[in-house]
Amino acid sequence: MATPSIWLEHAFALVHGEDGDGRREAVDAWKRKHVDPEWEDFSLTNCSEGCPWAEVIVALQEAAPLGAAARTVIVPVADNLFSKRRGGSKDKKQDLPETVAALLQHPPHGVNLLIVAWNTVPSGPGNPLGSKPWTDWARVGRILKVGALEPAEILPFLQEEARRFGLDLPLEAAEMLKERLGGNVGMIKRAMEIFDLASERRVISPRLVEVMTYRMTNQRVFAWSEAWQKGQLAQALRILKECQEDDFEKSSLMLVSQAAREVGRVAALAQALSSGLKKETDLAQAIQLPPNQAWLLSRSYLPVATRMGLARARTLLGAVVQCERDVKGTALSRSPTPLADLTTRLWREWGR
Secondary structure, X not given: OOOOHHHHOOOEEEEEOOOHHHHHHHHHHHHHHHOOHHHHHHHEEEOOOOOOHHHHHHHHHOOOOOOOOOEEEEEOOOHHHHOOEEEOOEEEOOOOOHHHHHHHHOOOOOEEEEEEEXXXXXXXXXXXXXXXXXXXXXXXXXEEEOOOOOHHHHHHXXXXXXXXXXXXXXXXXXXXXXXXXXXXXXXXXXXXXXHHHHOOOOEOOHHHHHHHOOOHHHHHHHHHHHHHHOOOHHXXXXXXXXXXXXXXXXXXHHHHHHHHHHHHHHHHHHHHHHOOOOOHHHHHHHOOOOHHHOHHHHHHHHHHHHHHHHHHHHHHHHHHHHHHHHHHHOOOOOOOHHHHHHHHHHHHHHHO
């Protein structure tokens, strides 16, 4: 979807929402409008993920270099700036510091600011965007939402996306998609890409919806682990990126859980081998492999466990546990780094 021109005109702006593609497009379009490429290295400051308001204010107070039209500050992951603080048994809206509120209410000339939140920031009374200066920002068009669609917007958006791919989407199939995908723009776009490849007659039937969207996130988790096990690092990182853009917290925990299961089985198998077990039935029982997955023992786990050894397997399992802690610890800043690093390490250890 095209980024609204009225939003692009504002030197102080906010973009928020779960649609990763739309968010990137909006940020890129805003930078093209407000940042001179020739001076970008000197006049553009990217704040750290999850930074406090104090860091934003300090960055805005830096003078623009001679020759640059303005100093530009981008806060790339600002969800923490809108999170509610705990107050007794209820969450309370986080009030802006007076200095910040005054600056946002009356943006100075010669400075640009783009605030990027990866989640939809709630508006309305009692919510982060429910009071000044944010209500004024919304009124003049400084706020762009690229997150989940409102219920009434989902069906028209589904039909629009289907037409964009030249697909026929009957109402029954559209209702099924609405129920399964909700208003997640990223998931809807990726689903349409799948239908574009799978629908030979260019019709999205209810049966096709049922088959292609069955536990979509879970299937991608398995595809991620299969990719790094087969040595396909680029594919694994691409799937990781898509999963985290669609649902960061849920998908991140599911990916770590999948890695823990795979590495845990290898570590348990290495332990069993070191204790002298040799029969495949005993080894399968040692790693609690279901009968319908017994074929995975000789095809997948046994070669890796034999090659890796007990010490390396335990070290890798420790890395997975640490990644889980890192993922939970960086949930606020939504950093992709812990799982990206783990993906690369799993790929390297499995293929070594």
